[in-house]
Amino acid sequence: MKAAVIIFPGSNRERDVCTALKRASGKDPAIVWHGDTELPAADLIVLPGGFAYGDYLRCGAMAAHSPIMREVKARAAKGTPVLGICNGFQVLTEAGMLPGALLANRTLSFVCRDVYLRVETSQTMFTCGYETGQAIRVPVAHGEGNYTADPATLDRLEGEGRVAFRYCSAEGELTDEGNFNGSARSIAGILNETRTVLGMMPHPENVTDPLLGGTDGQGLFDGIVSALQ
Numbered sequence: 001m002k003a004a005v006i007i008f009p010g011s012n013r014e015r016d017v018c019t020a021l022k023r024a025s026g027k028d029p030a031i032v033w034h035g036d037t038e039l040p041a042a043d044l045i046v047l048p049g050g051f052a053y054g055d056y057l058r059c060g061a062m063a064a065h066s067p068i069m070r071e072v073k074a075r076a077a078k079g080t081p082v083l084g085i086c087n088g089f090q091v092l093t094e095a096g097m098l099p100g101a102l103l104a105n106r107t108l109s110f111v112c113r114d115v116y117l118r119v120e121t122s123q124t125m126f127t128c129g130y131e132t133g134q135a136i137r138v139p140v141a142h143g144e145g146n147y148t149a150d151p152a153t154l155d156r157l158e159g160e161g162r163v164a165f166r167y168c169s170a171e172g173e174l175t176d177e178g179n180f181n182g183s184a185r186s187i188a189g190i191l192n193e194t195r196t197v198l199g200m201m202p203h204p205e206n207v208t209d210p211l212l213g214g215t216d217g218q219g220l221f222d223g224i225v226s227a228l229q
Contacts (some may be wrong), residue, residue: 002029002030002040002042003027003045004031004046005018005021005030005031005032006068007032008087008091009053010052011049011087012049012050012051013206014031014048016049017046017049020221024218024225025221033068034069035067036067037068039072039075042075043080043228044081044224044228045082047082047089049086049088052087055087059144060094063091064094072095081224083198084197084198085201085203085205086140086145089189092197093199099153099157101149103144104143105144105146107181111141111143111180113139114139115138115139116167116170117135117137117138117165117168118133119131119164120164120165121164124195125195126198126224128223129223129224130219130220135170137214138202138203138206138216145181147184147190148183163187163190164198165188167179167180167183167188181201188200188201189201204217204220205221
């Protein structure tokens with residue numbers, strides 16, 4: 001499996017995600033600059049975390065109009081899987097590739113700590129490395145991760161099984177405390193209609209090595225590689 005990681009001015013998690021992808025696939029991902037207009041052949045496109053364009057206007061708003069995003073949209077339309085993590089999730093919503101928006105955390109403060117996620121479905125290429133209902137521990141690092149959408153969109157996401165992850169307690173229960181940023185229905189990650197685009201706020205790439213404090217994120221990358229081989 002060959003991946004391509006898109007770099008924007010202000011990206012800061014590209015090395016982390018490249019390391020996680022290489023650990024799972026054995027291959028170094030291609031690095032693609034935001035100003036490029038062409039993408040190399042790739043089985044997976046990743047938009048990493050960071051602060052693209054300094055988060056000016058809105059998080060991800062300027063990055064969504066980068067030259068490379070035209071090709072990302074075109075590849076996604078043809079079925080190439082796309083993974084957006086944290087700032088990458090924000091870019092995907094701003095680009096119209098996923099519904100909804102990411103607003104300021106309900107505390108109006110930046111949060112950087114481990115949280116728990118409940119895997120809502122294992123029936124996708126992104127989540128097939130987990131069990132449905134499994135609780136995993138993954139770090140977050142964002143100030144604008146409060147997922148919101150209108151009630152009809154939220155109902156559609158629920159009804160079509162497009163909620164991939166929810167914030168939860170260590171036991172997998174949905175609690176107000178677990179939903180630290182105030183996201184609608186505790187949503188931490190969603191899929192597009194074909195389940196080939198995933199946006200999620202937490203950082204699974206930062207828990208793929210025991211030396212970093214855990215390996216709960218490895219299932220996501222191992223699952224993707226397994227699904228795409």
